[in-house]
Amino acid sequence: MIFGHAITAQQLFGQLLIGLINGSFYALLSLGLAVIFGMLNIVNFAHGALYMMGAFVAYFLLHELGLNYWWALIGSPLIVGAFGALVERTLLVRLRGLDPLYSLLLTFGLALVIEGLFQNYFGASGKPYAIPPQLAGAHNLGFMFLPNYRAWVIGFSGFVCFATWFLIEKTRVGAYLRAATENPTMTRAFGLNVPRMITLTYGFGVGLAALAGVLAAPINQVRPGMGADIIAVVFAVVVIGGMGSILGAIITGFTLGVVEGLTKVFYPEASNTVVFVIMAVVLLIKPAGLFGKVA
Amino acid sequence: MSANPIVTPAGALPRETRQFAVAFVVMLALIAVAPFVAYPFFVMQALCFALFACAFNLLIGYVGLLSLGHAMFLGAASYVCAHAAKVWGLDPVLAILAGVACSTILGFVAGALSIRSQGIYFAMITVALSQMIFFFCVEAPFTHGEDGIQGVPQGRALGLIDLSQPALLYVFVAVVFLFGFLTVYRAVNSPFGEILKAIRENEPRAISLGYRVQRYKLAAFVLSAALAGLAGATKAIVGQNASLTDVAFAMSGEVVLMTLLGGMGTLYGPVVGAIVVVSMQNYLAQYGQWVTVIQGGVFVACVLMFRRGIVGEIANALKWTSL
C-alpha cells in the first residue's frame, strides 16, 4: 500500500513498461533535437510535426503501396529525412547568418503548415496502424505480461540511440561532425564540405523523429495532432538534460519516461505535469541542464 | 540612427516625438472611426489582441526574448477575470484587475524560472510552462474544462458605467488599449528602455558596466505578462466568456505571427499585425483548417522575405525611426 493505493505488481510493471515506451520516444526525439541543435544551433520546432509525418508516411506506405511495417521502418525516416534535407537546403540556409531566432521561427511556421495540412486531409481523428504480425503476442514473464511489440520498441530505440551515440563519438564521420559543430570555419578550411554536412545532419535528426513516429504508429493512433501533443514534454526533457550532450539527451529521455510512468502509479493526478515540475526544479538548481555545457 | 540632433530649435519637438505623435493621432482617428465602419464587437476583439501583441512585442522586440507560451498570461487572466465577475460578482474594473494580478504573479514565477536561460532554452521553457498552465486549466474545476466560463456579466465599470451598452463598452476597451499601448511606449522610451536596449545589443558589456541585467529582464517579462493579462481580462468582459482557446498553444503561435507580420520591435507593428491577423481569421473562417496552413505559410514567408514586417517596411521607406 503506497499513498493509500493498493498497487499490484502487474500495475506497477505495466506502468513502468509504458513509461519505458514513452521514454524511448522522448529519447529518440530529444536525441534528434540535440543533433540538430549541435550542428545548426537552432531548435527545430518542426520536430513534433515531422514525428507525425513519420507515422503518416508509414500509414501511407501500408495502405496505398502495400508496403509493410518493415519497409516503413527504413523508408519513412529516409523519405521524411530527405524532406528535411530539402527544407534545410532551400529555406533554412537563407537564414544562416542571421539571429538564430529567425531559424527557430521558420521551423515554428513550418510546423503550423505541416500540421495544418495533415489536419485538413486526414481530419482530427486517428487512423489505426496494425502491429506487424511478427511482433504480435506477448510473453509471460511471471510478474507481468510483456507484449512483444512493446519490448521491440524499447529495444530497438535503445539500439538506435546507442548506434547514434557511437556514430558521433567513436567514428570518423562523427569526428567530422564534432569538428564542424565546434569550429565550422576551420573545418571548412581543411577542405570538408561543411554546408553539405549541415544539410545531412538536419536530415538525419529529422529521420530520427520520423523513426520514432513509425515506432509509435501501432501503439498510439496515427493522428495529425500527435506531434503537438508530445512536443512540449520533449522540450522539457531537453531543457532538463541540457542541449550539449548526446548521451545526456538519451539518458534523460528514458529516465523521464520512467519517472512519468511511476508517477502515474503512485500519484496519477500529477502524471501530466511531473516532467514540467522537474524542469522547473532543474532550472532553479542548474539552468544549463543536468548534462548541459552552455548556460 | 537619426543624424539630426535631439535638440531642435526652441519650441519644436524632437523629430522622433513628432513622428510618433503623427502616427498616434492617425491611430486615434482610426479607433474613433472604426466602429462606424466595421462591427464594433470585432473592433473590440481586435483591440484586445492588439494589446496582447504589444505586450508580447515588448519582450521580443525590446529585450530579444522569444516567448512561445504567452497565451498562458492571456488565458489565465481571462479565466480569473471571468470567474471574478461571474462568481464573485465583482465590478468589471476590479475583475480585470484581479485578472491582471494573476497574470503578473504568473509572470513573476515564470520569469524567475526562465530568465536565466538564453534564447533557445528560454523559448522551450515558455512552451513547457504554458503547456503546464493549459493542463491546469483543463483539470481545474473553476474553469469548467471544455465548456469554459460562459455568460460573464459586463456589469457597471466603477459602479457607474454600464458596459452592456455597446458604445460605452467600446470607449472602455479603447481606453484600456490606449493605456496599455502608452505604457509600452513609456517603458521603451525611458531610462529603463535604454538599459534594455543596451542589454539586447551587448549583454556582457551591460553586465560589466554594473547593471543587474537579470532584474531588468525579469521586470520587462513581468510587465509584458501584466499587459498580456490586461488584454485577456478585457477580452473576457468583451466576449463574456473564457475558454481553453485562450490558453492553447495555437494562441501563443498567433501572437507571434501578429507581431512578426506587423513588425517586431516597432510600436505600431503589433497593432497592425493584430488587426490583419484577426481580420484574416474572420475572413477565412469558412475554410476551417486552412486558416492554420495559411497562417503558417504567411509565417514562413515573413521570416524568409519580410522580416521587418508591415510597419517595419513603412518605417524603412519613410526613414522614420519611432514607429
Added chain:
Amino acid sequence: MATAEAAAPTLVVSGLQAWYGESHVLHGVDFEVRPGEVVTLLGRNGAGKTTTLKAIMGIVGKRSGSVVFAGRETVGLSSDRIARLGMAICPEERAIFASLSVRENLLLPPRVAPGGLTLERIFALFPNLAERLASGGGKLSGGEQQMLAIARILRTGARFLMLDEPTEGLAPVIIRQIGQTIAELKREGFTILLVEQNFRFAATVSDRYYVMEHGRIGIGFGNSDLDANNMEKLHVRLGV
C-alpha cells in the same frame, strides 16, 4: 618542366581588400610567393598580417581583389575549394578541436593531393604527438598544440602552407624544433607563407620578407638586403 615551375609564382596577390563586418582591414595588398620559397609577413599588431592569410584562405568575411593560386583565381571561391587546390593554414589560435582526440585531430583534414607526409614521417618530426594520441585535443600544452596544428596539415598533401605566428608563446626549445621542421619542409619543396612577430626566428628560415602597415604592404626585401643600416630602419618600422 622544373624551370617553368620555378619561373611562375605559386601565389600572386593583387589589390586584395578585406572587411570584418563594417571594418575595412585590408586596403589593397600586393605580393607574390614563388615555388619552394619561405616568405614572411612582418609588421606590428593590427597591421593586417593575420587578416591577409585568412583572406587568402577564404575565411574572412568579405574580400575583393585578386588571389591567383597555382594559376587559378581563388578570391571568389569558398574555403573548402581553396583547400582542395592544395593550400592549408595553421591559424594563430591553432584551432585544435577540443571535442576530438589528438588522433582524430591529426586525421581530420582530408587528403587533397598525393604526396602528403606519412604518419611515420610526422611522428619522426614530432615524437611527442605519438605519445599523446588518445588524449583529448583540449588537454595539450601550447607547444604540443602548435605541433599538432602543423602536423595535421602535413598529412593532406597540400604543398602551400600558411603558418600564422607558429612560435608565439612557446619555449625556446620548441621554437628551435619548429624552425628545424620548417627548414626540413623547405628542403622537401614545400612553399611556406609565414607570419611572424619574432623577426629573429623568421630570419633563420625565410628567403624574403614583406612588411605590412595599416592593411597594405610597405616594403619587401630579401636576405641579401639585410645589412646593419637596413636592420636599424626595419626595427623602427616594426616597432621593436
